[in-house]
Structure formats: structure tokens, C-alpha cells
Amino acid sequence: MKDISKYQGIIPAFYACYDEKGEISPVAVEKLTRHLMKKGVKGVYVGGSSGECIYQNVEERKVVLEHVMKAAEGKLTVIAHVACNNSADSMELAAHAEELGVDAIAAIPPIYFHLPEHAIAQYWNDISSAAPNTDFVIYNIPQLAGVALTMSLFKRMLKNPRVAAVKNSSMPVQDIQMFKMEGGEDFVVFNGPDEQLVSGLAIGADGGIGGTYGVMPELYLRIMELMRKGKVKDAREIQYTANSIIDAMCSCHGNLYAVMKEILRIREGLDIGGVRKPLANLVSEDMDQVKVCVTMIDEAVAKYQTV
Numbered sequence: 601m602k603d604i605s606k607y608q609g610i611i612p613a614f615y616a617c618y619d620e621k622g623e624i625s626p627v628a629v630e631k632l633t634r635h636l637m638k639k640g641v642k643g644v645y646v647g648g649s650s651g652e653c654i655y656q657n658v659e660e661r662k663v664v665l666e667h668v669m670k671a672a673e674g675k676l677t678v679i680a681h682v683a684c685n686n687s688a689d690s691m692e693l694a695a696h697a698e699e700l701g702v703d704a705i706a707a708i709p710p711i712y713f714h715l716p717e718h719a720i721a722q723y724w725n726d727i728s729s730a731a732p733n734t735d736f737v738i739y740n741i742p743q744l745a746g747v748a749l750t751m752s753l754f755k756r757m758l759k760n761p762r763v764a765a766v767k768n769s770s771m772p773v774q775d776i777q778m779f780k781m782e783g784g785e786d787f788v789v790f791n792g793p794d795e796q797l798v799s800g801l802a803i804g805a806d807g808g809i810g811g812t813y814g815v816m817p818e819l820y821l822r823i824m825e826l827m828r829k830g831k832v833k834d835a836r837e838i839q840y841t842a843n844s845i846i847d848a849m850c851s852c853h854g855n856l857y858a859v860m861k862e863i864l865r866i867r868e869g870l871d872i873g874g875v876r877k878p879l880a881n882l883v884s885e886d887m888d889q890v891k892v893c894v895t896m897i898d899e900a901v902a903k904y905q906t907v
Contacts, residue, residue, distance in 0.1 A: 602786040606677045606703060607713065607765060608806045608822045609642025611790070612813035613650035615861060618873030624660045628668040628872040632814075633671035639817040642807065643677025643703070644668060645767075647693075649744070650811040650857060652812045653681060658689050662696050667701045677715055679737060679809070683707035684755055687723055691730035698731035706737035706767060708745045717753045728762045735764035741792065742770050751776075754782060755761045767809050770791050780804040794820075794847060797838040801827045815860040818901045841900045848893050854882035862890050867897065 614636075617628035635639025636644060646652045646668050647661050656664075665680050672678060678781040680702045682693035694705050709720045728736040738757060742748035748770060766779045767825050770790025780789045780803075797820060801808070813820050819842045826835035849859045858875045862882060865871050874881045877886050882890070 602764070603648070604764075604786055604788050604806060606643070607788045607790070608716050610813055610817065610824050611643040611645050611677065611679065611713060611807060611809045612636055612641055613648050613809055613811045613819060614644045614646045614664075614862075615650050615857060615872060616652040616656070616876065617664070622871070622873070622876060624656070624663050626875065628870075628893065629664055629667040630671035631870060632666050632872055633676070635868060636814060636817065637672065637676060640821060641676070641813070641817055641822060642655065643679065644672070645681065645809045647681040648706070648739070648809075649741075652685075652813070652857070652876050652879065655879070658692060660842075661693060665697060665700060665702070669702070674701075677704075678702045678749070679704045679706055681706045681708075681739065682727060682731075683710075683739070685711055687776055690723075690727045694727045694730040696735075698734045702734065704735035704737050704821060705731050706739050706762055708739045708741060709747050709749075711745050716825050717750065717756065720747065720753060721756045722774045724757060724763075724863070725760055728760055731878075734762065736762045737762065737765040737767055737788075737790075738763065739767045740770055740775070741767075749779075751778065751782065754779060758783065764788055765790060765806075766806075768800075771794065771796075773803050775804045776800050776805050795839075795843045797810065797823055797842075798832070801835075802832065811856070812842070812849070812860065815849075815863050816829065816845065816897045816901070817840065819897075820902065822904050838900070838904050841896075841904070845896045845900065846892060848889065852882065852886040852889050853880065854886050855879040858882050859893065860892055862887075863897065866890070866894050 740749035791805040824866035
């Protein structure tokens, strides 16, 4: 049986880090990595939605991963999302990630064209072949990718021995159960939707990868701790609070990631820039709501430290 312990925990989706000119900031990448390490998270998921990957080129994504790995110093589980909307660039990023020694690579399906399942499987297997000694994580996020991981496609992918996990961001919690049952005990399933971490863990998820984990890791770490102890009611209360905070963060004009980066700047003194266009940055009218979110997080962290 495989040792899957390195994947069992809270893994924030790593935010894109820019300088004042909107370019990748290696310094900010390393600062964010060390910040998350100090918070006690299990690992980081680099280059996914939170990393604004579809708005970055191949070289930029390489720079981000290189500096995450440098700052992590082997103390974090690092999963590198390497998918681009063509096989060649994806394979180049996969090979680069393996050279750096990541724990796993991950990929969404190709977007825009609705490809048949055999073509999607070929795309994923081609990416995996470029990193033949590295675990492969299927990223299932049908609401954005436009295609879902069906059981027939999943069974096809399980023929690849490097396929070790699914990052499941579909909304039905039952999908986690289905992938876990078909994959087996040593197959990893990550809960994707932050708003249902408790539900995902209850039905069998091994851990969570989430976009809001980085801005309030304390709450999700506490949920994980309580769920491991069987204290579902207490964990659920924190989940409800986290969901209220997410709702408040989503009420700004600026994109959610822009809101969370500003919260990190206020709460932690960590400046990692704004978001890259066409994502919407904050406007001045957003600041009062951002401060409300900061207060909500501060109060929640203080309240649930001793639950």
C-alpha cells in the first residue's frame, strides 16, 4: 500500500505573486511560501486557479514553482498544476516540475473544445509521461473546465500507475465517495470546494485543496483537527463561519483573489500584489467591505483557537 500521508491535510492553493509592475515577484513567492509554512499547512498547490495560471506564460510558471521549491526547502508537500491548453507546453511544465522534485503534478482537462474522453485521457497521459517518476493528480472542476470527470474516464485513467489522486472540485459530495471507492484505500481524493470541507472529509476525502485556505488557514486547520477527532458539530460551526466569510469576500467589485491579497496585506503585512487582467482589481469602494472581512477573520480565528 502506498504512503499517502503527505497528501492528508490542508493544502492551500498558492496565490499569484506580482510586483508593482504586475510581473512575477520571486521575492513575494518565497515570502508567501514561508508564511504558509509557519501557519502549519501540509503543503501548497502551485499554478492552479488561485495562481492565475491561464494568464501566465510557461516561463513565468516555471519561475513561480522554482521559488516555491526554494523557499519550501523540502518541508512542504508541493503539487504543481502544469496544465496548459496544449499538450506540448503542459509536458514541458511537467518535466520541469519533476526536475525540481515536486511531490505531484496536476492537470485540468483541456478547455474550450469539448474533446471526447479518449482525447482527454491521451492529454493527461501525455503530461504524465513527461514526468514518469511523479504522482499525477486529476483536477476535476467541471463548472470551469466545461467537462466533468466521468467514471468511465476515471477508470481509463486508473490504468496509468502514476495516477494517484483526484482534486475534486465538483459540487456533488458524492463524487468524492465514488472516486474513493473506485480508486481504493491508497488512492487520494482531495476536497475542492472550500465551502464543503466538512462534508468532503465526512464522506472520505483525505485532505483539502482550497483557494481561501491561504487567507484564513487557521480555520481550515482547525476544521481538519476537529474532524480527525470526530467532533463534527464543532467543525461544522467553523465551516459555517468560514462560508459566511467567503460570501462576504465575494461581495466586492474586485475579484475574490484581489480581495484575499488585500486581506493578507492588512492582516499579515504580506504584499503579493494585485491580480492580472482581465481579472478585476479592487476599487476604492471595496475597502470598507475588505475591512469587514478582516474583522470577521480575526474574530473567527480568536474564537475557534480553543474549540
